[in-house]
Amino acid sequence: MIIQPLKKFRERLGKFYLPVLLLFFFVFSVGIMYSSVQQNNVDYSEGQVAEENIRANKTIENTTATEQKRTLAAEAVSPEYTYQDGLAQTQHDRVAYLFELVATVNSEIKAAYDKEVADVDEDTNVPKPDTGEYIAALKKEFEKLSDDELDFYQALTTNFLTTLFSLNDDELDTVKTYALQLVDEQMAKQIRQSELNSFRSEAVDKVQFLDVTSDMGSVLRFIVNQGIVVNDFPNEKRTEEARQTAMDAVQPVMIYQGEIIVREGSQIDANALEKLQLLGMTNQTFSVFPLIALLLAMVLQMLMVFYYTRQTKDNEKRLNAVTFYVISMVFSILLMKFFQLFQSELVTF
Template sequence: MSVLFGLVLFGLIFSSLRQKDMDFREGSLASQTIRANKTIENKAETEEKRKLAESAIAPSYNYDEHIATEQLDKLTRLFDYVTKAKEEVDKAAMASANGKNKKAAPTLGDYVANLKGQFEKVDELDMPYFTSIPDSVLSKMFELSTSNLSNVKSQLNKVIADTMENHIHEDTLADYREKAKDSIDKSSLTDQENSLANSLIRLTLVPNEFMDEKKTEELKKTARQGVNPVMIYHGEVVVREGVQIDARAMNKLELLGMTNKDTSVFPYVALVLMIVLQLISLVWIVRDSDTQAKRFRVFHSYVFLMILSVLLMKGLSLFQTEANPFIPLLFPVALVPMILNMFVSRRASILAALFQVTFCLFVYYDLAGTSNLLLILSVLIFSGMMATLLSSQKLGRQRSKGILWLFIFPTIFVCVLVIYQGMQLSDTTTLGAIICTMIGSLISFVLAIGLHPYIDLWLNDDSMIVLNELSNPTQPLLKRLLEEAPGTYHHSMMVASLSANAVAAIGGRSLVTRVACYYHDIGKIKYSNFFVENLPPDADNPHDFLLPEDSKEIIFSHVTEGVKILEENHMPKMVIDICQQHHGTTLMQFFYRSALERNPDLKEEDFRYPGPKPQTREAAVVNIADTCEAGVRAMKQPTKESITEFVSNTIERRIKDGQLDESGITLGELKIVRESLINGLCSTFHSRIEYPKFKDEIEGKSK
C-alpha cells in the first residue's frame, strides 16, 4: 500500500517537473516567460568579469626617496670635477709658461681628458652616470666661465630637486623631463647655459618609483578571486514573454541545457527521495499507534487526504500565470491538517502540514528560485501549522479560536512578508497575494465546519449522525426493548440521563455515553422475565425456584447476549465496549452468598462478571450509574441522605475492588461524578406530597 501511495503521488506530480517543449531561436520572440530550470555558473561571463577586474588594477610602485639625493650629489660632483679639471689644466699650463716651455694654450680636449681621468676614480655604482655624459656636453661645460657654470649648477639643483619630489616612473619620466626643461627655459639662463642645463636634465632626471611586479601580480590575483561567479539561479527569468531572444539569452539557454529536449533528472530524483522520506515518517507514526485498527485508520486517512491535497494543488496550478502568481495561495492548506488533528492524531496532522508544503515545491516547479514561491511556501506552512495547534474538538465549538488562528493570523502573516519584501500594499500583485490568502483560509475554515459531520461519519463508527439515529426511539432495537422488557427500557433511559450528565461534567463524550446506556442492557430481552424490573407487581421472582448457579448464568448472559446482539446490528465499538464493561468484574453478591451456604468451598471468581473492567472514563461512569439507579429505585423511601450514602459507598466499593483501575478516571473526576449522580437521583426519586382525600372517597371506601 505504501508503494502504491508513493507511485500515485509521483504520477500526480511528474508532469509538473517535465520541461516544456519550446523552440528557442536567436532573434525570435519568447512566446512565454522562460525561467532557468536549475542553478548553474555562467563560466564565460565569470571569466570576462575576472579579466575586467584584473585589467582595472593599477601597477604597484615602490618609491625610493634616496634617488633624488643621489642624483643631486652626482650632479654636484660633476660640476666640482669640472671646476677641478679647469684648475689643474690651467695650473699646468702656467707652470709650463714660467719654465719657458712654450706650449699652446689648453684646449677643450685637454680639459675633457683631465675630467675623464677624474671619472676613473669614482665608485663603480656611480660610474655609469659619469661615463654616459657625451663629450659635447662636457665641452659645453668647459666653454662656460666659472660664474656661469655656478649659475647653471644652482638652477639645475633647484629644478631637479623640485621635480624629483614627485613619484616618477618610466611611463611618466618623459613628461617630468619636459616640465623640468620648461622650468629651465623660464629661468634667467642664457641660451648657451640653457642648452647645457637641458642636456644635464636628460641625464640626471631619472625614475624614483619602480613597479613591484610581485605585488602587482598579487593584486591582480586578489582582484580575480574577488569576482563572484556569475550564476544563473533556478527560477531566474532568462527571457520575458514577448521579448526578443538575443545572443546573451541564447547562451544562457544553452548552458541550462534548455535548447535540447532532454529534461534534467535531478528534480525527479529529489521527488522520489521526498516521497520516500514521507513514507518513512508516516510508517514511523503508524507503528506508534496502539491498536491495529488505529494503525489502519491513521495510514489510510493520511493517504487519502494527501492525495486529495495534491490533486487540489495540481488543479490550481492550471490557473496560475505570470500575471497571477499567487493563485496557489487559494489552496485550503489548513483543511487536511485540521481534519487529521480532529479525527486521527496531531502527529499525523503535523506531518501532513509539512509535506503539503514540500510537494508545493514540485507542483509549482516553474516558480522555483523566485521570491513569489518563497512567499507562497511561507504562508502555506504557517497556515498549515496553525491548524495543528487547534484542539481536537469540533471546530464549531471553538469558532472564535478557529477564526483567529486560521483566518486572521495567516492574513497578518502574509502582510508582514509583503512588507518585508518591500512590496507596495497598493500594488495589484500584492493585493492579489493578500486576497488569495484570505480566500484560502476562509475556504479551509468553512469546509472544516461544513464537512465535519460527514468526515466524522466516514472515519468514526460513532459519528454524531450515527448516534442521533441510534438514539431515535423508533430504532428497531429500542422498540424491541420497550416491547419485550419495558422495565429495562425505563431503567436504561434513567441510566442514560444520569451517565450523560456526569460524563459531560468531567469533559467526556456525553452523547455516545447516552446512546451506549440506551443499549447497555439490550441482552435482557432474551430472558426479560428473569430481571426484577420487568416483573409485574406481586409476581413471584423466578429466581426463587432456581439454583444460585443457574440464576448466575442467566444474569451473566445479559452482558454476553447484549454484546452479541449489538455486534450483529453493527453498533459502534464504544457502545459495544460499554455494554461489555458496564458490570466490569464485580461480584454477584446475592447469588454468591446463597450458593456459599450450600457449598462453602465455592470460588468467588465463579460469581464475578466476565468483564473486562471499564477501559474508559465513560464506561466507568456507566458502571457506577447503573448500580446507583437500580439501588436507589429499590429503596422504599429514598432521601437525599440515603441517596448520598448509597452513591458514596458504591464508588468506594468500586475503587476498593479495583474496578476503576484501568479506566483512567481520576479521584477529582470521581468527586464530580458523585455530585452529578446524587443531584440526578435526588431530582428523580424526590419525596412527593401525599394529597388529602375527600370525604365521599373515604365513605365510599368504608362501604
C-alpha cells in the same frame, strides 16, 4: 476522527479496501508529481521566440559572467607606485660631483701646463691644452666610478663637455648653482615615466628667464634633462595583490532554479542562450528515467508501508494506520504542489 467517515466506505469494500486505497495513492501521487519531473523535447537557438517562460532547471554559477565581473574589478584597480625619495639626493650629488671633477681637471691641467712652461726657455712656445685633453682627462676620472654612477656620466655627450669646458670658473659656479636648484626643485616631486618629459620641459623653460649666456644656457638645459629622472616606479607586486583582492571580493554570479531566463514571447538572445547552454537546456530530449525513478519511489514507499503494517496483528489498527498515512501523504503532496505553483507565479512577477 478523520478516519471515522471512511469506516462505511471501508466496510463496503471489505478486503478490497486496502488494495484500492494503495492503488488510489499510487495513481494520485504519480499523477500529481509527474508534471514536476516531466521532461519535454527542447531545442533552443539564438533568435528563437520563446513559446513560454523558460526557467532555470537548477541553481548554478554563471562562470562567464563572474569572470567578466572579476576582470572589470581588476581593471578598475589603479596601479600602485613606489616613491623613491632618496633619488633626489642621488641626482643632486651626481650633478654636484660633475662640477667638482671639472674643477679638478681644470686645476690639474692648468698646473701641468704652468709647470711645463716654467721648465722650458722663455723663447720656447708651449701649446696650450686643447679641449680634447680636458675631455680625455675627465673621462679618466669617470673610469674610477662605480657602475651605478658611471651610467649617468657616460650619457654626457662630447658636444656638451666641449661647451662645459669653454666656461670660466665664475660661469661654472653660476651654472652649478642654477642646475642644482632646478634639479632639486623637480626631483622633490613624484615623477612617473609618463610625466618625465613634462617635468623636464618645465625645468628647461625656466632657463630662459635666468641671467646666463647662450653656452651656459645650453649646458644648463642638458644637465637638467640628465639630472631629472623618474622617482615614482610601478610596484607590480602590490598592484597584482590589489587586483587579486578586488577579484576575490567579487561575488559569484548565480543563476537560481526557477529564475526566468527568457520570458514568453521574447526572443532568445546571445546572453540568454549562453545561460541555457550553461544549464544544459539548449538541446534536451524526452527521458523516461525521471518517470521510472518516480514509479520506483512510490513502489518502495508502499512496500515499506505494507511491511510495517504487517507488524501489527490487529487488522483494525493496521487499516487505520494505512488510511492515516495515505491521507497525510496526499495532504503533504498537495501542499508541496501548491507551494511549487505559488513560487512559480511569484517568479513570473
